[in-house]
Amino acid sequence: MHFLEFEKSIAELEGKISELRHMSDADGMNIAEEVARLESKVDKDLKATYSKLSPWQKTQVARHPDRPHCLDYIGALVANFMPLAGDRNYSEDHAIIGGIGRFRGRSVMVIGQEKGRDTKTRLKHNFGMARPEGYRKARRLMELADRFGIPVLTFVDTAGAYPGIGAEERGQAEAIARSIETSLNLRVPLISVIIGEGGSGGAIALATGNIVLMLEHSIYSVISPEGCASILWRDGDQAKAAAEALKLTAQDLDRLSIIDAVVQEPIGGAHRNAQATYQNVGDTIEQHLKNLLEVEGGQLRAKRRDKFIAMGRLSDS
């Protein structure tokens, strides 16, 4: 288990627990009791810590190396998944996963950024930072889904679109713009889930859903706290202050009506109980999908567009 800096006391407790477990043969009863006592303390501490995470702490949880990623959700929630590859133009971008499968018995198109889990897969998926090809693939698959009346689910988890010379030359900005445009034009339900980091344009390219969900400890922002700090504070070390100022937590964005709902995470974050997380996310998607499937295609499109055109407008009432 990888512990974050604010989890020091928890790390110590769990260290003790595992030490005790190794000695359990030596002195049976007392050790079992002690383990139980420590475990309940861990639970209490986790609950206390995670109920009042600061925005900067949430940023760290959102980036936690053990946090479930796009492919984990697909593995848990989508049966018969068939990956579909390529932008039909330049490349297959492994930073964005796309494909068709069955979510609780129904055909769905799934698209999302995958960060990778170890050195090899992180490199393969380019740390979840997509190039223009990735967004063009996303667009192609959304159009395919639209043609066949297949709902689209997106899992958003990226530090941002990849900043590179080639990406610029091949039109990173245009590719993101077209992806947003296509998302907003779909006549099928589009549900977006921000599962970790929702980094800027690279995130919104896949996140203009009829319903946008955010995991409890995920973040969504126009720029990373570090980036913001170095530009506005002229000091990258002010990331913590920037994280506060940016209002990037799920709770903030729910209050600002940028997102539609927050999906609760298990105590101690999604990485502590991935199965429970998949269950929560799956149930929430299913419930919203059911409602959206009642709505006619043109209405789905119109409502989605109305929702986003109103973002930031002062309300009259």
Next chain:
Amino acid sequence: MNWLTNFVRPKIKRLVQPREAPDNLWHKCQSCSEMVFHRELEKSFRVCPHCDHHMRLPVRQRLEILFDNKKWTEIELPSVAADPLKFKDKKKYSDRLKEAKSKTGSKDAIVVSHGTMGGINVVIAAFEFSFLGGSMGTAVGEGIVAAAELAILQEAPLIVIPSSGGARMQEGILSLMQMARTTVAVDRVREKGLPYIVLLTDPTTGGVTASFAMLGDIQVAEPGAIIGFAGARVIEQTIRETLPEGFQRAEYLLEHGMVDMVVHRSKLHESLVQLLGLLLHRDPAAPVLSLDSVGRKRRRRKKEDADRLLASPPDPSIPDESLFESEGDDGSDKS
């Protein structure tokens, strides 16, 4: 549409029964040079058991793999002008046509058929490479158009399986026009909201690639298939550079964004059925033809065959695959 009646009451040309393979032939794999017993090759649908090389497949063997219970109906294609330009190179085109017809038993380089896959009604237009290199002239164009119209008529998905060197030079500009014509045809299928799936097989090059073969909703390719526009030799001669490893192979195209998936021949039926089911919102159907069981039996058979044939060593003088593999003057526009 004067031949539409053919669709309404298609002539059943052939309800195919599994064919008998010749008993004691050996075949040398072009890829790994291992000798493979002919019958074993038939059982594995011409995939080399040693190196997994996917050899070219005669069109009806292809259809056997795909359709449920190896059953399908072929439709009679409308006739076209046989030799519109009265073309002659070293040989008369009309003679080449005659030879190809008698060699393959096909009217031209395409077979249009319909049947079910996983219980779903589908139309398949498949190329016969051994008919003048699968080159596309007016008859092949006619085949694609007919397949598209049949798909629309039956509200069925269309699967096209190219295996072609490209446009048929002996029909000159008329064969070039088939690129536009087939594009309209498959677009009509898509306009009707019917799935259009392309299964790219070895080789798919030239004008065929640059038209209907790159326009599928889903692009599937067989492992190792050569897929490209210009021939490797032409490119090499033009740029005077060595081409990268695996250039124009299916896997290369996958990495370059041109195909959705590369699917092993033994998984083709299953994968296509699953895809169609997902696109058409059908419940998953049990695959009627299980190739996996064939694969499992294969190993056992292999040993039995080997034991039985120890007495009769392979005869390298028997040419078989070479008939299909190397078409020196196939008349297609790929070089």
